[in-house]
Amino acid sequence: MRTLTTIEQLSTDDILFLVKRARQLKAGSPSQVPPGLVAANLFFEPSTRTKMSFEMAERKVGLTVLPFEAQFSSATKGESLYDTVKTLEAIGVDVLVIRHTDNAYYEPLIGKVKPVIINGGDGTGNHPTQSLLDLMTIMEEFEELEGRTITIVGDLAHSRVARSNVHVLSRLGANLQFVSPPEWQAEFETQASLDDAIEKSDVIMLLRVQHERHQPGQSFTREQYHSQYGLTVERMHAMKDDAIILHPAPFNRGVEIADEVVEGSKSRIFEQMKNGVFMRMAILEYLLKEEA
Ligand code: CP
Numbered sequence: 001m002r003t004l005t006t007i008e009q010l011s012t013d014d015i016l017f018l019v020k021r022a023r024q025l026k027a028g029s030p031s032q033v034p035p036g037l038v039a040a041n042l043f044f045e046p047s048t049r050t051k052m053s054f055e056m057a058e059r060k061v062g063l064t065v066l067p068f069e070a071q072f073s074s075a076t077k078g079e080s081l082y083d084t085v086k087t088l089e090a091i092g093v094d095v096l097v098i099r100h101t102d103n104a105y106y107e108p109l110i111g112k113v114k115p116v117i118i119n120g121g122d123g124t125g126n127h128p129t130q131s132l133l134d135l136m137t138i139m140e141e142f143e144e145l146e147g148r149t150i151t152i153v154g155d156l157a158h159s160r161v162a163r164s165n166v167h168v169l170s171r172l173g174a175n176l177q178f179v180s181p182p183e184w185q186a187e188f189e190t191q192a193s194l195d196d197a198i199e200k201s202d203v204i205m206l207l208r209v210q211h212e213r214h215q216p217g218q219s220f221t222r223e224q225y226h227s228q229y230g231l232t233v234e235r236m237h238a239m240k241d242d243a244i245i246l247h248p249a250p251f252n253r254g255v256e257i258a259d260e261v262v263e264g265s266k267s268r269i270f271e272q273m274k275n276g277v278f279m280r281m282a283i284l285e286y287l288l289k290e291e292a
Contacts, residue, residue, distance in 0.1 A: 007128040007164045022132075023139075037064070037095065039095045041055060041096075054129075061281050085109055100123070135169070137246060140275075141244055142202065147175070150201065153178075177197045194235065198239055204243065204245050208249070222252075230255060236264060239266060251269065
């Protein structure tokens with residue numbers, strides 16, 4: 001396999017292998033990537049976590065990382081993504097992590113370019129590496145997903161994280177619940193009451209309110225959203241004793257999550273970020289093991 005573009009392309013065995021390997025790497029196992037390979041991270045949408053944790057992972061597994069700044073690249077002169085990728089292939093890049101505003105931007109590249117392509121997020125489509133690090137974080141807590149209830153709350157319509165997570169979590173046997181304002185529920189069947197959903201949940205997975213993807217007038221005030229759909233301190237106290245909170249971040253403090261909850265005892269948000277480095281190391285190892 002030379003790409004990771006969607007979570008659907010991975011078998012359940014692949015997924016469980018990646019979680020196990022990421023946990024081994026986190027515990028100090030040495031990485032096993034062939035030497036002499038070169039990576040570049042092409043981010044045409046803003047990112048802090050995905051871009052920086054991929055760069056950290058690339059350096060930890062021994063890749064040389066070439067810097068690429070989309071706003072100073074020839075993409076600003078109209079060069080296509082395909083021609084950008086062919087250029088990087090020609091100069092010797094072996095692996096490309098790409099984030100792009102277009103859904104399925106990777107389709108014209110697959111089978112036509114030599115570098116390994118890893119999807120760092122495509123529009124409102126997929127974010128497979130986020131799903132895998134989320135799964136790792138949940139499995140560190142509960143080991144098995146069978147019979148666990150996971151509630152995904154927020155802007156479902158615009159969330160590539162929700163789409164990738166629904167696929168992997170349901171495949172592994174989790175019971176999924178959704179809570180969202182009606183205008184952002186998209187194809188998901190939502191519960192009316194966040195409070196009822198919270199009481200039954202082992203994991204509350206919050207989604208960012210994506211102001212940049214909303215039309216004017218489509219958003220709530222911060223206070224309205226927080227009161228109806230936010231994880232307030234009171235709602236955190238209503239959670240099961242061993243239940244945990246995830247958020248892919250960046251988070252809007254005081255909107256989808258109360259300031260005090262972000263770093264509270266139930267939050268695993270910063271552990272997700274830490275796990276992102278190890279999961280991305282495992283993914284690089286997995287995709288590059290036959291390169292040399
Ligand atoms: N979770 C996530 O994708 O964060 P960034 O947008 O900062 O990469």
